[in-house]
Amino acid sequence: MAVVSQCVSTAEKVRHHIKWLGHLVQWWLLPAWSLSAVQSWPQAQQTVPFIPVTTRQLPDVNQSYAGIIADGSSFSLNGDNVSYRFHVDNSTGDLISDHFGGSVLGDIPTEVTGAVNGWVNTIGRVRREFPDQGRGDFRQPAIRIRQSEGYTVSDLRYQSYTVKQGKPSLPSLPATFGSEDEVSTLIVHLYDNYSSVAADLSYSIFPKHNAIVRSANITNHGKGNITIESLASMSVDFPYEDLDMISLRGDWAREAHRERRRVEYGTQGFGSTTGYSSHLHNPFLAVMDPSSTESSGEVWGFSFVYSGSFSVDVEKGSQGLTRALVGLNPSQLSWSLGPGESLNSPECVAVYSENGVGGMSRSLHNLYRKNLIKSKFAMADRPALLNSWEGLGSTFNESTISQLAKESAALGIKLFVLDDGWFGDKYPRTSDDAGLGDWIPNPRRFPDGLPHVVDSITSLKAANTSTNLRFGLWFEPEMVNPNSSLYHEHPEWALHAGSYPRTETRNQLVLNVALPEVQDFIIDSVSNILNSSDITYVKWDNNRGIHEMPSSSTDHEYMLGLYRVFDVLTTRFPEVLWEGCASGGGRFDPGVLQYFPQIWTSDDTDAVERITIQMGTSLAYPPSAMGAHLSAVPNQQTGRTLPVDFRGHVAMMGGSFGLELDPAEIPESDKAALPGLIELAEKVNPIILSGDMYRLSLPEESNWPAVLFISEDAKQAVLFYFQINPNINSAIPWVKMQGLDPKATYSVDGNATYTGSVLMKIGLQFPIATDYGSKVVFLEKQ
Numbered sequence: 022m023a024v025v026s027q028c029v030s031t032a033e034k035v036r037h038h039i040k041w042l043g044h045l046v047q048w049w050l051l052p053a054w055s056l057s058a059v060q061s062w063p064q065a066q067q068t069v070p071f072i073p074v075t076t077r078q079l080p081d082v083n084q085s086y087a088g089i090i091a092d093g094s095s096f097s098l099n100g101d102n103v104s105y106r107f108h109v110d111n112s113t114g115d116l117i118s119d120h121f122g123g124s125v126l127g128d129i130p131t132e133v134t135g136a137v138n139g140w141v142n143t144i145g146r147v148r149r150e151f152p153d154q155g156r157g158d159f160r161q162p163a164i165r166i167r168q169s170e171g172y173t174v175s176d177l178r179y180q181s182y183t184v185k186q187g188k189p190s191l192p193s194l195p196a197t198f199g200s201e202d203e204v205s206t207l208i209v210h211l212y213d214n215y216s217s218v219a220a221d222l223s224y225s226i227f228p229k230h231n232a233i234v235r236s237a238n239i240t241n242h243g244k245g246n247i248t249i250e251s252l253a254s255m256s257v258d259f260p261y262e263d264l265d266m267i268s269l270r271g272d273w274a275r276e277a278h279r280e281r282r283r284v285e286y287g288t289q290g291f292g293s294t295t296g297y298s299s300h301l302h303n304p305f306l307a308v309m310d311p312s313s314t315e316s317s318g319e320v321w322g323f324s325f326v327y328s329g330s331f332s333v334d335v336e337k338g339s340q341g342l343t344r345a346l347v348g349l350n351p352s353q354l355s356w357s358l359g360p361g362e363s364l365n366s367p368e369c370v371a372v373y374s375e376n377g378v379g380g381m382s383r384s385l386h387n388l389y390r391k392n393l394i395k396s397k398f399a400m401a402d403r404p405a406l407l408n409s410w411e412g413l414g415s416t417f418n419e420s421t422i423s424q425l426a427k428e429s430a431a432l433g434i435k436l437f438v439l440d441d442g443w444f445g446d447k448y449p450r451t452s453d454d455a456g457l458g459d460w461i462p463n464p465r466r467f468p469d470g471l472p473h474v475v476d477s478i479t480s481l482k483a484a485n486t487s488t489n490l491r492f493g494l495w496f497e498p499e500m501v502n503p504n505s506s507l508y509h510e511h512p513e514w515a516l517h518a519g520s521y522p523r524t525e526t527r528n529q530l531v532l533n534v535a536l537p538e539v540q541d542f543i544i545d546s547v548s549n550i551l552n553s554s555d556i557t558y559v560k561w562d563n564n565r566g567i568h569e570m571p572s573s574s575t576d577h578e579y580m581l582g583l584y585r586v587f588d589v590l591t592t593r594f595p596e597v598l599w600e601g602c603a604s605g606g607g608r609f610d611p612g613v614l615q616y617f618p619q620i621w622t623s624d625d626t627d628a629v630e631r632i633t634i635q636m637g638t639s640l641a642y643p644p645s646a647m648g649a650h651l652s653a654v655p656n657q658q659t660g661r662t663l664p665v666d667f668r669g670h671v672a673m674m675g676g677s678f679g680l681e682l683d684p685a686e687i688p689e690s691d692k693a694a695l696p697g698l699i700e701l702a703e704k705v706n707p708i709i710l711s712g713d714m715y716r717l718s719l720p721e722e723s724n725w726p727a728v729l730f731i732s733e734d735a736k737q738a739v740l741f742y743f744q745i746n747p748n749i750n751s752a753i754p755w756v757k758m759q760g761l762d763p764k765a766t767y768s769v770d771g772n773a774t775y776t777g778s779v780l781m782k783i784g785l786q787f788p789i790a791t792d793y794g795s796k797v798v799f800l801e802k803q
């Protein structure tokens with residue numbers, strides 16, 4: 022990454038123009054006052070005098086690259102529709118936030134703090150970029166360091182900065198990436214003179230996605246050991262205003278329920294202490310103007326690129342400013358740094374939208390599809406699959422599996438996935454109390470070996486095609502059953518804390534993936550199976566949280582180890598389509614998406630529940646990343662019976678469509694519908710994978726949830742429309758589209774044509790006679 026030391030000529034021209042405008046506006050203003058002038062007013066001041074308007078100038082550029090202007094005093098990051106600006110308070114060396122929001126040009130007014138009385142000093146009344154602790158800012162800090170002497174005061178002051186084209190990778194951590202045309206990076210160097218601790222803040226801007234990505238690199242240049250006790254990747258101080266926030270909460274089989282609430286005085290937050298990102302709360306936060314909606318108003322989205330425990334805190338302070346912190350969970354972090362050592366935080370993505378929550382989601386979707394997911398399958402058509410789990414569970418043998426594969430092929434399925442139960446020799450995996458850790462095919466279930474089964478299944482042709490069936494396999498490599506050869510050989514590999522009992526969940530323990538020997542064991546076990554035959558899909562499951570940990574740094578060390586495992590395996594087997602899973606969506610996060618292009622969204626396959634779960638998940642994650650299956654009825658989780666079309670239509674809104682059933686066990690009429698649904702899923706798949714998603718109405722608010730996907734070239738669109746309860750003797754609602762070209766005309770399902778303006782301002786009606794009705798409608802630009 023080249024350090025750019027010369028001005029880019031066009032940027033300079035723009036700047037001169039802006040500067041000239043700035044002078045015009047400035048001529049009548051008083052001379053520029055600095056914040057220090059405000060600070061020097063006497064403490065006991067009771068009345069606020071006339072406060073002159075001062076301006077904070079646009080950086081006097083001496084380092085610049087597309088999107089970044091900086092001069093060592095002020096910093097400006099600019100995207101198509103976003104500006105992010107901050108400056109150095111030259112009397113304190115503190116970084117002060119000026120603006121994160123809509124695109125602005127030119128000089129901006131300096132924020133006035135007003136009289137400073139009472140216990141809270143100026144430092145506690147301003148908007149800070151990277152708040153440290155112990156010097157009078159009583160809000161939650163972005164960083165807390167226990168210095169070698171024991172105290173937790175720090176004093177990080179501005180030192181210097183660098184601007185780079187492109188974006189350096191983060192060692193050992195997943196991170197967004199991009200070419201030198203797509204992203205540029207500002208690194209601001211802070212230093213604490215008293216403890217000799219350095220903090221480098223990295224800000225990358227993806228101008229086209231209105232996204233700013235931040236991480237922090239803390240280095241101990243002192244002589245003693247220090248401990249990092251908290252470290253937020255993103256810290257944003259919003260001005261004095263009312264705000265709402267959205268989080269995604271849930272539990273097993275109930276992921277990603279959207280929760281919107283007012284930001285109140287004090288701290289409100291959420292997070293995970295489970296060792297993984299978890300079903301309980303997703304590492305995602307949206308902050309918005311209280312009047313913002315799905316399609317209008319200002320929204321800020323924060324998405325943490327990490328798969329372990331995390332915390333999000335939103336604190337409205339006494340002065341009315343709101344601080345949002347997103348980072349590693351301090352309750353699971355106590356990271357020792359010896360002399361010369363560094364800790365890199367994971368990164369947090371922040372996007373700004375002036376088109377409501379939907380605009381925020383589309384920015385994240387685009388960024389993640391193009392600049393986060395490394396797999397070559399990120400936007401490639403996904404094969405319709407059949408997973409054996411809900412059909413056969415863990416009770417099967419070679420002939421029942423082969424039969425299921427044949428039935429799948431006859432329906433037009435392209436990928437057959439063998440789920441749990443295929444492994445274990447001395448401790449065969451015939452139920453969930455044995456076998457995890459012993460990654461060898463069960464010789465009694467597969468007397469001729471697994472490769473034999475794979476060969477016979479991959480020689481089947483999907484119905485009426487020349488396409489051979491692909492074969493996929495389930496793994497849960499981070500786990501071990503005490504009933505396993507692995508545990509008997511290596512009890513020390515399971516996470517434990519001294520002689521405290523090793524608490525089992527689902528009869529299993531968690532391997533300490535922080536240990537290099539455990540990482541190598543997992544890499545070798547999975548490689549051996551994948552090398553043994555033509556396996557082109559892996560479902561990587563993870564079915565419990567972490568309890569007993571040997572130390573407070575284990576949580577993060579585990580993640581670094583896991584990322585090494587993911588990196589080695591996905592690099593070694595690039596032809597494999599990897600799917601993440603953790604009892605459903607227990608680890609649905611951007612960290613996993615770096616390596617795996619799709620994740621199983623939920624173990625709840627009830628299609629009504631799935632509308633809420635998939636729409637919630639889509640707040641932060643592209644639909645291309647969601648695995649969604651049509652399962653048998655009554656549904657295994659809810660007992661509900663839904664029409665097969667409804668189940669199919671909900672599942673095909675996910676990038677990876679599949680079946681989760683035994684075709685031999687379902688009613689003939691349902692079975693007859695499957696080939697048509699598979700064909701329809703394959704038809705919509707390219708639009709789902711790379712198109713823009715518009716949530717037209719939400720399941721929490723409407724009996725008629727609806728989603729529109731518009732293809733990347735804007736020529737095609739597909740509408741999914743659902744009716745949950747019957748609609749007796751009421752008028753038929755109109756569904757208004759979004760995101761179309763108002764002047765263009767579109768054909769609706771190949772017959773009637775309307776302009777985009779009619780479709781968006783008036784809409785279409787879809788009378789549905791029953792409950793649980795659904796429609797899939799194609800729009801084609803003429």
Ligand SMILES: *[C@@H]1O[C@H](CO)[C@@H](O)[C@H](O)[C@H]1NC(C)=O
Binds near residue numbers: 053055
């Ligand atoms: C601080 O910056 C202001 C302008 O923002 C300038 O007037 C003042 O001289 C600076 N003070 C120092 C000590 O550099």
Ligand SMILES: *[C@@H]1O[C@H](CO)[C@@H](O)[C@H](O)[C@H]1NC(C)=O
Binds near residue numbers: 094
């Ligand atoms: C950029 O500006 C800063 C602050 O004015 C100054 O300290 C630095 O030397 C300048 N760098 C270059 C390359 O001109």
Ligand SMILES: *[C@@H]1O[C@H](CO)[C@@H](O)[C@H](O)[C@H]1NC(C)=O
Binds near residue numbers: 101229230231375376
């Ligand atoms: C940016 O703003 C322009 C003009 O308002 C608008 O047309 C465009 O859709 C916006 N882009 C994004 C990504 O929001």
Ligand SMILES: *[C@@H]1O[C@H](CO)[C@@H](O)[C@H](O)[C@H]1NC(C)=O
Binds near residue numbers: 114178214
């Ligand atoms: C830090 O210490 C150095 C050397 O002791 C001194 O030159 C510098 O001014 C100090 N910086 C601050 C911000 O106190």
Ligand SMILES: *[C@@H]1O[C@H](CO)[C@@H](O)[C@H](O)[C@H]1NC(C)=O
Binds near residue numbers: 190191221238240
């Ligand atoms: C973090 O800072 C240290 C010390 O400056 C440096 O050696 C290391 O390369 C930095 N890490 C990253 C990812 O920039």
Ligand SMILES: *[C@@H]1O[C@H](CO)[C@@H](O)[C@H](O)[C@H]1NC(C)=O
Binds near residue numbers: 244246359
């Ligand atoms: C720092 O920590 C290391 C490892 O725990 C220990 O060996 C060393 O003695 C410590 N140094 C100091 C100055 O406390």
Ligand SMILES: *[C@@H]1O[C@H](CO)[C@@H](O)[C@H](O)[C@H]1NC(C)=O
Binds near residue numbers: 417418419420421
């Ligand atoms: C496989 O399982 C089926 C169903 O339980 C049974 O009928 C069949 O005999 C078994 N086949 C073998 C080879 O064990």
Ligand SMILES: *[C@@H]1O[C@H](CO)[C@@H](O)[C@H](O)[C@H]1NC(C)=O
Binds near residue numbers: 432484485
């Ligand atoms: C395959 O073609 C046959 C004959 O046209 C047809 O009956 C059958 O339904 C087709 N199967 C699928 C899955 O499309």
Ligand SMILES: *[C@@H]1O[C@H](CO)[C@@H](O)[C@H](O)[C@H]1NC(C)=O
Binds near residue numbers: 455503528
């Ligand atoms: C081991 O398996 C046996 C039966 O296969 C079961 O009864 C026992 O509970 C299992 N033990 C553990 C520790 O899970």
Ligand SMILES: *[C@@H]1O[C@H](CO)[C@@H](O)[C@H](O)[C@H]1NC(C)=O
Binds near residue numbers: 545
């Ligand atoms: C599996 O094959 C890959 C190359 O395809 C090789 O790099 C790796 O070492 C093999 N691993 C094992 C355990 O055989």
Ligand SMILES: *[C@@H]1O[C@H](CO)[C@@H](O)[C@H](O)[C@H]1NC(C)=O
Binds near residue numbers: 769770771772773
């Ligand atoms: C459009 O045409 C399809 C058949 O191509 C038909 O089923 C549908 O009812 C027609 N819709 C309208 C609104 O005319």
